[in-house]
Amino acid sequence: MDNETEKLPILKLTETGSSSIEDMVAKESPLTIILNNQELVTLLCSPANLRYLAVGFLFSEGLLESKDDIKKIIVDDRRGVVRVETERDEELASDVLFKRFITSGCGRGVSFYSAADAQGQGKVESKIEISTLEVLALANEFQHRSQIHRATGGIHSAALCDTRNIIVFSEDIGRHNALDKIFGECILNDITTDDHIIITSGRITSEILLKVARRNIPIIASKCAPTNLGVRLAADLGVTLVGFVRGKRMNVYTHAGRIATNGK
Amino acid sequence: MDNETEKLPILKLTETGSSSIEDMVAKESPLTIILNNQELVTLLCSPANLRYLAVGFLFSEGLLESKDDIKKIIVDDRRGVVRVETERDEELASDVLFKRFITSGCGRGVSFYSAADAQGQGKVESKIEISTLEVLALANEFQHRSQIHRATGGIHSAALCDTRNIIVFSEDIGRHNALDKIFGECILNDITTDDHIIITSGRITSEILLKVARRNIPIIASKCAPTNLGVRLAADLGVTLVGFVRGKRMNVYTHAGRIATNGK
Numbered sequence: 001m002d003n004e005t006e007k008l009p010i011l012k013l014t015e016t017g018s019s020s021i022e023d024m025v026a027k028e029s030p031l032t033i034i035l036n037n038q039e040l041v042t043l044l045c046s047p048a049n050l051r052y053l054a055v056g057f058l059f060s061e062g063l064l065e066s067k068d069d070i071k072k073i074i075v076d077d078r079r080g081v082v083r084v085e086t087e088r089d090e091e092l093a094s095d096v097l098f099k100r101f102i103t104s105g106c107g108r109g110v111s112f113y114s115a116a117d118a119q120g121q122g123k124v125e126s127k128i129e130i131s132t133l134e135v136l137a138l139a140n141e142f143q144h145r146s147q148i149h150r151a152t153g154g155i156h157s158a159a160l161c162d163t164r165n166i167i168v169f170s171e172d173i174g175r176h177n178a179l180d181k182i183f184g185e186c187i188l189n190d191i192t193t194d195d196h197i198i199i200t201s202g203r204i205t206s207e208i209l210l211k212v213a214r215r216n217i218p219i220i221a222s223k224c225a226p227t228n229l230g231v232r233l234a235a236d237l238g239v240t241l242v243g244f245v246r247g248k249r250m251n252v253y254t255h256a257g258r259i260a261t262n263g264k
Numbered sequence: 265m266d267n268e269t270e271k272l273p274i275l276k277l278t279e280t281g282s283s284s285i286e287d288m289v290a291k292e293s294p295l296t297i298i299l300n301n302q303e304l305v306t307l308l309c310s311p312a313n314l315r316y317l318a319v320g321f322l323f324s325e326g327l328l329e330s331k332d333d334i335k336k337i338i339v340d341d342r343r344g345v346v347r348v349e350t351e352r353d354e355e356l357a358s359d360v361l362f363k364r365f366i367t368s369g370c371g372r373g374v375s376f377y378s379a380a381d382a383q384g385q386g387k388v389e390s391k392i393e394i395s396t397l398e399v400l401a402l403a404n405e406f407q408h409r410s411q412i413h414r415a416t417g418g419i420h421s422a423a424l425c426d427t428r429n430i431i432v433f434s435e436d437i438g439r440h441n442a443l444d445k446i447f448g449e450c451i452l453n454d455i456t457t458d459d460h461i462i463i464t465s466g467r468i469t470s471e472i473l474l475k476v477a478r479r480n481i482p483i484i485a486s487k488c489a490p491t492n493l494g495v496r497l498a499a500d501l502g503v504t505l506v507g508f509v510r511g512k513r514m515n516v517y518t519h520a521g522r523i524a525t526n527g528k
């Protein structure tokens with residue numbers, strides 16, 4: 001965690017005076033991903049688990065499909081560069097790159113809006129069921145896990161869970177990166193995401209939803225709000241979307257059948 | 265505001281039961297910006313003030329420099345397309361486009377990391393001074409202005425202020441878009457940003473800071489945290505960065521001389 005925060009001198013002001021103190025701030029660093037000697041993208045991220053982030057990003061963007069595609073991963077933590085070499089060493093067409101890296105106000109890759117991508121995404125199938133109390137318990141544990149958030153207030157978290165436990169946890173200054181770090185860790189360590197639950201600290205927009213559906217994850221929960229497009233995609237792609245998990249309550253926007261209520 | 269939210273049927277769950285209610289969700293829509301007949305980018309945004317967003321985006325990305333460059337703006341609200349035609353109708357080199365639209369986890373355009381951009385950005389000069397109490401009053405008014413946020417919980421806001429009043433206010437599902445909408449409105453309506461203050465509801469990352477410095481704005485304040493790179497850029501580019509404006513206190517990370525404390 002030391003590598004992900006920095007202590008800075010600041011001035012704390014109140015209505016009546018000021019004091020010079022030190023404050024802990026989340027680090028933000030560029031990570032350049034090079035795929036088969038081709039510079040692909042530079043992300044701004046928290047400088048930890050760069051290997052997971054690079055691999056998760058490549059899968060989320062559809063540039064890798066199986067762990068077996070990966071021949072070599074070279075991580076240069078100091079320079080913020082991850083090189084990934086694959087078995088199929090094709091040149092990526094530059095128009096593919098361009099289309100992929102168009103961007104949203106708070107996200108990336110609205111590749112979904114190309115019809116091909118939308119049609120290519122199958123529906124998530126899962127018989128998983130979780131109770132209201134289990135969702136609340138997971139969300140509570142999730143809140144307590146974010147050490148950096150408590151120190152700096154400037155970080156997103158994400159977790160892969162089964163109905164009882166957090167299995168993989170990650171933090172990053174970007175909500176997309178936090179998810180991609182989870183996915184990268186799952187892919188590289190052969191942890192299945194099928195029949196599992198994602199908890200995120202951020203809003204559930206269309207891009208987040210699509211990313212989760214691509215990993216075949218049937219449930220996503222957040223203390224924050226979804227957007228209407230996030231809800232529409234969740235409905236279409238078979239994902240249970242739970243928002244506003246706060247205190248003892250939550251809102252289920254789609255596919256509520258997977259959440260067992262007490263009366264059920 | 266009706267156009268920016270949608271009512272959806274949801275299931276509200278608590279520890280003891282469930283109820284079917286309607287919930288208000290923020291709309292998320294694609295906006296495609298076409299510059300001189302060239303499709304430039306598709307953003308995901310709140311579908312309002314698309315003209316401002318398109319113009320603000322083009323300025324923030326350095327693709328437009330003066331209002332006089334703009335020959336025509338055609339807005340198609342229904343299809344989510346804004347066409348901008350400029351006086352100089354040059355083709356944009358495709359590598360410029362590619363370099364521009366690389367993206368971060370929660371942002372866009374880390375073009376700053378190209379040395380040219382970093383060196384091109386001059387220091388913000390301003391003799392503006394604002395008191396602690398004035399910052400707290402502005403932040404308080406800012407909080408009360410965000411109607412959509414109160415309805416949906418899923419929206420970012422931004423405002424351009426002088427020391428006493430909010431002059432331009434905007435909301436969007438993306439914190440970058442909310443800022444670009446402010447800048448677009450200022451540019452098209454000849455509202456100066458010099459010697460003014462930006463308040464944002466989001467975290468202050470490097471990209472947000474650079475965007476603000478490019479509009480020559482000397483002070484940025486947020487209820488949220490900055491990143492270390494946001495702080496470093498603020499220090500280098502002469503911007504006063506105020507974070508954690510909450511209740512009756514705030515943290516000043518850089519160039520504190522512009523904030524007059526009571527003892528001063």
